[in-house]
Amino acid sequence: MNTSPLTPQRSTGKHSSPLSMQPILSHATIKATPNEQACYVMLEISPSKDLPTSRLPLNLCLVLDKSTSMQGIRLQQVKEATRQIIDFLEPEDTLSLVVFSDKAEVLLPGQKNVDKALAKSVASTIQPSGGTEMLQGLLAGLQEIQTNRSEMSVNHIILLTDGRTYGDDEECIKQAEWAGLNQISLSTMGIGADWNEDLLEKMADVSGGTSTYIDTPRRIVESFKATVRELSTIVAREVSLVIELADNVTLHEAFQIAPHIRRLDINDDHKLALGPLGTNNRKIITLELRISNAEPGKQQLMRLNVMGDVPTQALNRQADNWTDITVNVSSDTDAEVVIPPVIITALGKLAIYKMQEKAMQDMASGNIIAATQRLETMATRLLNLGETELARAALLEAGRLARTGSLSSEGRKKIRYGTRSLSILPQEL
Amino acid sequence: MIKCPFCQTSHVDGTLFCNECGTYLLDDDQRGTDPLGTSEIGWVGDTAEDPVATSDYRGTGPLAIRLSIGKHKRVVEIPLNKAIHLGRLDPASDVFPEIDLTNDGGLEKGVSRRHARILKREGIVVVEDLGSINGTFVNGKRLAPYLPETLSSGDTLQIGRLLIEVELRS
Numbered sequence: 001m002n003t004s005p006l007t008p009q010r011s012t013g014k015h016s017s018p019l020s021m022q023p024i025l026s027h028a029t030i031k032a033t034p035n036e037q038a039c040y041v042m043l044e045i046s047p048s049k050d051l052p053t054s055r056l057p058l059n060l061c062l063v064l065d066k067s068t069s070m071q072g073i074r075l076q077q078v079k080e081a082t083r084q085i086i087d088f089l090e091p092e093d094t095l096s097l098v099v100f101s102d103k104a105e106v107l108l109p110g111q112k113n114v115d116k117a118l119a120k121s122v123a124s125t126i127q128p129s130g131g132t133e134m135l136q137g138l139l140a141g142l143q144e145i146q147t148n149r150s151e152m153s154v155n156h157i158i159l160l161t162d163g164r165t166y167g168d169d170e171e172c173i174k175q176a177e178w179a180g181l182n183q184i185s186l187s188t189m190g191i192g193a194d195w196n197e198d199l200l201e202k203m204a205d206v207s208g209g210t211s212t213y214i215d216t217p218r219r220i221v222e223s224f225k226a227t228v229r230e231l232s233t234i235v236a237r238e239v240s241l242v243i244e245l246a247d248n249v250t251l252h253e254a255f256q257i258a259p260h261i262r263r264l265d266i267n268d269d270h271k272l273a274l275g276p277l278g279t280n281n282r283k284i285i286t287l288e289l290r291i292s293n294a295e296p297g298k299q300q301l302m303r304l305n306v307m308g309d310v311p312t313q314a315l316n317r318q319a320d321n322w323t324d325i326t327v328n329v330s331s332d333t334d335a336e337v338v339i340p341p342v343i344i345t346a347l348g349k350l351a352i353y354k355m356q357e358k359a360m361q362d363m364a365s366g367n368i369i370a371a372t373q374r375l376e377t378m379a380t381r382l383l384n385l386g387e388t389e390l391a392r393a394a395l396l397e398a399g400r401l402a403r404t405g406s407l408s409s410e411g412r413k414k415i416r417y418g419t420r421s422l423s424i425l426p427q428e429l
Numbered sequence: 430m431i432k433c434p435f436c437q438t439s440h441v442d443g444t445l446f447c448n449e450c451g452t453y454l455l456d457d458d459q460r461g462t463d464p465l466g467t468s469e470i471g472w473v474g475d476t477a478e479d480p481v482a483t484s485d486y487r488g489t490g491p492l493a494i495r496l497s498i499g500k501h502k503r504v505v506e507i508p509l510n511k512a513i514h515l516g517r518l519d520p521a522s523d524v525f526p527e528i529d530l531t532n533d534g535g536l537e538k539g540v541s542r543r544h545a546r547i548l549k550r551e552g553i554v555v556v557e558d559l560g561s562i563n564g565t566f567v568n569g570k571r572l573a574p575y576l577p578e579t580l581s582s583g584d585t586l587q588i589g590r591l592l593i594e595v596e597l598r599s
């Protein structure tokens with residue numbers, strides 16, 4: 001795609017980019033050596049200060065599991081959350097309401113200027129029954145979103161379930177991918193311990209949304225509200241980071257660190273998909289680079305561009321606004337290495353997340369001993385960070401794993417969602 | 430190549446954290462290798478089996494440290510025979526620091542439950558921030574997390590916003 005990736009090609013400055021990027025490099029200076037060496041770049045991506053923060057209209061669909069297991073406090077809290085969301089809506093927002101069990105039902109077809117009293121009374125009629133067939137609900141929700149979308153709308157589905165869907169996992173992921181390509185993001189929320197976190201996480205990731213583990217029904221309302229509040233701050237959709245590397249540099253790994261940790265897929269075109277961007281949810285990305293044949297002097301490692309669809313600024317989707325990342329290469333091998341503390345902190349948390357990934361892989365390939373040790377080491381690191389509760393969960397699961405050869409469904413979720421939220425946990429002092 | 434001191438895995442130069450075990454690789458000390466079994470959880474690594482914390486007891490250097498804490502100058506003198514943790518006591522989370530700063534206004538002053546530790550390494554007394562939120566400072570300079578910094582008599586140690594005067598005793 002890029003014949004000459006590093007031709008200096010600065011922004012002409014005619015339009016300032018609506019999205020700004022602040023890179024920090026782990027090593028200001030690297031060694032002159034033919035051998036491979038690592039270097040990290042951390043980026044903060046946020047909407048530019050001068051971008052108008054007018055709220056985009058929401059096109060929101062709630063897709064709610066009403067299977068028998070939702071009976072009682074779960075469903076009661078879901079209804080309460082729905083009522084509070086209805087109250088939050090502005091007249092130009094669209095809301096639709098879908099429930100599913102063995103089949104789906106559109107309780108409230110999408111409408112602007114929602115009749116709030118009517119919508120609430122519709123929500124209060126939900127009765128639990130049947131099993132969990134998520135695909136049915138998802139399809140009905142996507143249908144509603146498609147019918148009601150506009151050029152400017154933030155299209156989003158909040159899908160809540162408490163159970164495993166059987167046999168339609170792959171089709172659910174396909175639909176979520178399709179949603180992502182069509183600027184529809186999914187918040188997938190699992191309540192209790194019986195749902196499939198691999199599936200819900202994948203669906204959220206491929207659509208540019210977020211998955212949430214709700215350990216107790218008491219957190220349903222706050223999870224819904226936090227999601228909708230965040231949606232109402234979105235200013236850019238389909239944000240991506242485009243990377244062009246120098247010849248002697250490769251991109252080893254890429255992660256999103258905030259709002260939560262997740263691995264970013266590296267495609268051939270080195271364009272990392274980051275999903276929508278809100279005014280209060282800056283994204284922090286880390287890139288691990290490998291450099292070989294570094295020669296003394298200045299070395300340009302790569303250049304970066306943030307692109308995104310900013311509905312209020314039709315012009316800027318392809319803003320040509322590259323940032324060069326340059327490092328000094330020195331033959332002085334004794335030079336003191338000073339790593340910025342923010343990078344150490346972020347990568348330290350990332351290291352724990354990656355150990356979790358590896359422990360799960362060890363387990364999947366039947367290597368129980370390795371997985372157990374990994375969880376124990378992880379617990380030590382967590383204690384060093386002061387994450388006592390998560391450390392305890394990791395230790396409990398390590399013990400269980402050693403005894404029984406498997407993790408508890410709940411422990412697995414605690415560890416997965418706990419480690420990926422390390423960067424944003426409300427860190428009590 | 431560099432080798433992880435904890436699990437011996439090799440990594441390319443410049444790697445900051447071990448991919449296998451999460452150890453910070455820039456320092457070539459034993460930090461972060463605190464032993465921890467499934468039976469114990471709590472403030473780990475500060476007991477007799479911690480080689481880092483105990484190896485220097487009979488070596489050279491100061492034998493004890495005297496801290497004057499906060500504006501009331503609460504004085505604590507404590508031997509340097511093992512790592513000394515500074516933080517806020519939280520039995521519910523199994524956090525039992527040797528020096529509990531709760532009653533020195535720890536919470537208001539931004540002291541983390543596990544904030545920092547002081548220990549002797551090759552005769553030198555060092556302080557290490559344990560990834561606290563509000564930071565550890567020596568004479569006003571913020572420490573990078575987990576990077577030990579030398580402490581000398583007369584230094585001002587700052588835990589969050591709590592000031593502590595340091596005196597080493599031979």
Ligand SMILES: [Zn+2]
Pocket residue numbers: 433434435436437438447448449450451452
């Ligand atoms: Zn290691």
